[in-house]
Amino acid sequence: MEKKWWHDKVAYQIYPKSFNDTNGDGIGDIRGIIEKLDYLKDLGIDIIWISPIYKSPFVDQGYDISDYYSIAEEFGTMEEFDELLVEVKKRDMYIVMDLVINHCSDKHIWFQKALEDPYGEYADYFYFRKGKDGNPPSNYRSYFGGSVWEPVKGTDLYYFHAFAKEQPDLNWNNPKVKDELYKMINWWLDKGLAGFRVDAIINVKKDLSFPSFAADGDDGLTSVTKMIDSTYGIGEVLEDLKKNTFEKYDAFTVAEVFNMKEDSLKEFIGENGHFSTMFDFSAHLLTNGEHGWYDSKPVEFENYRKATFDAQRKCNDIGFLANIIENHDEPRGASTYLPSYGQNDKGIKMLATVNILLRGIPFIYQGQEIGMRNCRMNNIKEYNDIGTVNEYDNALKAGFSKEEALEVCYHHSRDNARTPMQWSNSENAGFTTGTPWLKVNPNYICINVEDELNDENSVLNYYKKLISLRKSKEYKEVLTYGNFVAAYEDEDNIYSYYRKLDNKTVIVIANFGEEEAIIKLENKENKILLSNMDNITINNNNVKLESCGVVVLEIK
Structure with missing residues (x-):
C-alpha cells in the first residue's frame, strides 16, 4: 500500500453549534474552536472535522446550505475562519469540512431561480417532474418521512428531496451543476482545507x-x-468528482456511505479509490428497527463483535476504514454499545481501546473523550432535531404512550450527541455565558473536561494514553499498517484481536461480560502496554480480566 499523509492520523469531529461559545449567544462559534486548539493538540488530535458552518437556514442543522461560499453569521466570519486555518497550521494540524453536494437549501439562489421559472435553466439544476394522475411521480419515502416529492405551486410539477422538503436534491446529470460544485470545492481547497467529510x-x-x-x-x-439500491453507475460519477477536485490537492476525504454495492469496497477506498476512507457504520446499523426507532432492539455483544470484525476483515487487504463510536447523527456510544453494568468509566475506557486500536483511522466525536452520555429530555419540545420529532410521532402512531415514545428518543436521538460540550462544572458546563441553544446534560457536574484534566485516572487522561500509544514511535507502524486478526472468537463476551506487521504483534483483549474472565495467552512472553485495570498481572500465561477490563499487550 502506498503510504499517505493521513494514514497514521487521529481525527476529531467538532459539532460547532455545541462546541464552545465565546460571545454568549448560546451557539458555539469559530472563535470558540480557536480557543480550544491547544486542548485538541494536547489530546493528540491531527485532523479536525468541522460540521457545516456555511450560510444556512438550519432546517437540518446546516446540512441545508444556502451559500457554499459564506460562513453563517451564527458562527462568525470568513476572516475568523482564515485565522482558524492559520492557527491550525501552526500546530501541525489539519482542517476538514463537510461537503454537502447531494442537495442544497431551498433558499439557495439556484433553487429560488428554479421556482421563478419551473421550466427554465435552473429547474434543471434539480429534479422537477410531472405528477402521475394527480399523484407524485413515484412512491418514495424521504429519510425524514413523507414523500420525497414536493409540489411546485402553480404547476403540475413536483421537485425531489431525499431529505427534508427544504433540501432539494441537485441534478448531477447536469454538467453545469457539476462544474459549479467542482469550482466551489477547489476554491475551499485553494484556501487551505486539507479535505472533506463527504x-x-x-x-x-x-x-x-x-x-x-x-x-x-x-x-x-x-x-x-x-x-438508490437499484441504481448503477455511481463509480463513474465519483471518479469524475475525484479527478476534478480532491486528487489535484492530495486531499483527505472521508465518505458517508450507506447502501454501497457489496463488491464496491475496493472501488470506494482501495489504493486508487474514490475516497481516502469511509466511515464504518456496521455497529450503528445494529440499532435500526424494522419500522423506525420504536421497534429497534438493544445492541447485543455478539452482534456488535461480529459486525465490526466482519468490517475489519473485508478491509484488511483493501484500504482503511474510519472507525467511530459515535458522531453527530448517532446517540452516545457509551449509552449504546455498553451493557448497563458497563456504562461507567471503566467500560468507556474499554470501548475506546477496542475501537481506537482497530485498523483504520480513528474519529473521536466531541465529548466522547470525557465519556459524555445520552441526555434525558423532559418532553419532546426539548428536542431540536427534525428526525427525532418524526420518530417520536411514528412511535405515537404505533401505539406508544408519550412517555414510551420519549424513552425511545432518549435511546436514539441525534440530539444526544448535540448537547453542549461539557468543559467545566460551572453554569452551562462552561459552554456559554448565555442561554444554550440546546439543553445541557445535567451530568456535566461530574463529567467535564476541567475535572478530568485534574484526575489522572479519568476517561480523558486514559484517551490521551491510548492515542499516545497509537502514535508512539515504537508501535505506530504496527497500529497503523498492521493487519487485523480476530482472536478468542469462541470465548463469550471477549472482544479480542491482533494487529500484526512483519515481526511485531500487538493484541487487544477486552471483557464485555459482567463476570471476570481468565484468558490463556498463546505466547509466554508478553509486555503490558496499556490497561484500564489496576495492578494487572499475568500468571502462568493467564491474564485475568475484570468485568469491562481491557489490556493491550505486545507479544514478544
Whole structure:
C-alpha cells in the first residue's frame, strides 16, 4: 500500500453549534474552536472535522446550505475562519469540512431561480417532474418521512428531496451543476482545507425514470433507498468528482456511505479509490428497527463483535476504514454499545481501546473523550432535531404512550450527541455565558473536561494514553499498517484481536461480560502496554480480566 499523509492520523469531529461559545449567544462559534486548539493538540488530535458552518437556514442543522461560499453569521466570519486555518497550521494540524453536494437549501439562489421559472435553466439544476394522475411521480419515502416529492405551486410539477422538503436534491446529470460544485470545492481547497467529510454521497446517482416500488409501510410509500439500491453507475460519477477536485490537492476525504454495492469496497477506498476512507457504520446499523426507532432492539455483544470484525476483515487487504463510536447523527456510544453494568468509566475506557486500536483511522466525536452520555429530555419540545420529532410521532402512531415514545428518543436521538460540550462544572458546563441553544446534560457536574484534566485516572487522561500509544514511535507502524486478526472468537463476551506487521504483534483483549474472565495467552512472553485495570498481572500465561477490563499487550 502506498503510504499517505493521513494514514497514521487521529481525527476529531467538532459539532460547532455545541462546541464552545465565546460571545454568549448560546451557539458555539469559530472563535470558540480557536480557543480550544491547544486542548485538541494536547489530546493528540491531527485532523479536525468541522460540521457545516456555511450560510444556512438550519432546517437540518446546516446540512441545508444556502451559500457554499459564506460562513453563517451564527458562527462568525470568513476572516475568523482564515485565522482558524492559520492557527491550525501552526500546530501541525489539519482542517476538514463537510461537503454537502447531494442537495442544497431551498433558499439557495439556484433553487429560488428554479421556482421563478419551473421550466427554465435552473429547474434543471434539480429534479422537477410531472405528477402521475394527480399523484407524485413515484412512491418514495424521504429519510425524514413523507414523500420525497414536493409540489411546485402553480404547476403540475413536483421537485425531489431525499431529505427534508427544504433540501432539494441537485441534478448531477447536469454538467453545469457539476462544474459549479467542482469550482466551489477547489476554491475551499485553494484556501487551505486539507479535505472533506463527504455527506450522503451515494445519493447523487438517481434512476431518472424514478420507478415506483411495492410499499413497505402503511403510508403506501417505500424507502427512497430502494431506488438508490437499484441504481448503477455511481463509480463513474465519483471518479469524475475525484479527478476534478480532491486528487489535484492530495486531499483527505472521508465518505458517508450507506447502501454501497457489496463488491464496491475496493472501488470506494482501495489504493486508487474514490475516497481516502469511509466511515464504518456496521455497529450503528445494529440499532435500526424494522419500522423506525420504536421497534429497534438493544445492541447485543455478539452482534456488535461480529459486525465490526466482519468490517475489519473485508478491509484488511483493501484500504482503511474510519472507525467511530459515535458522531453527530448517532446517540452516545457509551449509552449504546455498553451493557448497563458497563456504562461507567471503566467500560468507556474499554470501548475506546477496542475501537481506537482497530485498523483504520480513528474519529473521536466531541465529548466522547470525557465519556459524555445520552441526555434525558423532559418532553419532546426539548428536542431540536427534525428526525427525532418524526420518530417520536411514528412511535405515537404505533401505539406508544408519550412517555414510551420519549424513552425511545432518549435511546436514539441525534440530539444526544448535540448537547453542549461539557468543559467545566460551572453554569452551562462552561459552554456559554448565555442561554444554550440546546439543553445541557445535567451530568456535566461530574463529567467535564476541567475535572478530568485534574484526575489522572479519568476517561480523558486514559484517551490521551491510548492515542499516545497509537502514535508512539515504537508501535505506530504496527497500529497503523498492521493487519487485523480476530482472536478468542469462541470465548463469550471477549472482544479480542491482533494487529500484526512483519515481526511485531500487538493484541487487544477486552471483557464485555459482567463476570471476570481468565484468558490463556498463546505466547509466554508478553509486555503490558496499556490497561484500564489496576495492578494487572499475568500468571502462568493467564491474564485475568475484570468485568469491562481491557489490556493491550505486545507479544514478544
